[in-house]
Amino acid sequence: MLEITGIGGIILLVLDVWAIVSVVGSAASTGKKVLWVLLILLLPLLGFIIWLVAGPRAAPA
Numbered sequence: 001m002l003e004i005t006g007i008g009g010i011i012l013l014v015l016d017v018w019a020i021v022s023v024v025g026s027a028a029s030t031g032k033k034v035l036w037v038l039l040i041l042l043l044p045l046l047g048f049i050i051w052l053v054a055g056p057r058a059a060p061a
Contacts, residue, residue, distance in 0.1 A: 004044075004045065012044055012045060012048070013044075015048055016040055016041075016044050016047075016048055019040050019047075019048050019051045019052070019055070020037055020040055020041075021058070022051075022055075022056075022057060022058040023036045023037055023040070023051070023055060023056055024037070025058040026056035026057055026058055027056070028056040032056065033056070036051060036055055036056065039051070
């Protein structure tokens with residue numbers, strides 16, 4: 001199992017929070033938002049990478 005500690009862990013935490021905030025602010029349906037947030041929380045590194053490639057983006061301001 002991959003263990004990320006130290007500065008790498010902090011960076012991953014910040015990126016995951018950014019991804020979750022972006023998902024919550026997106027125009028996606030509530031069900032899709034919940035699934036994306038769960039994916040990011042359960043698989044922090046892989047979930048972030050998948051979100052970066054295919055996830056919903058925050059709605060333009």
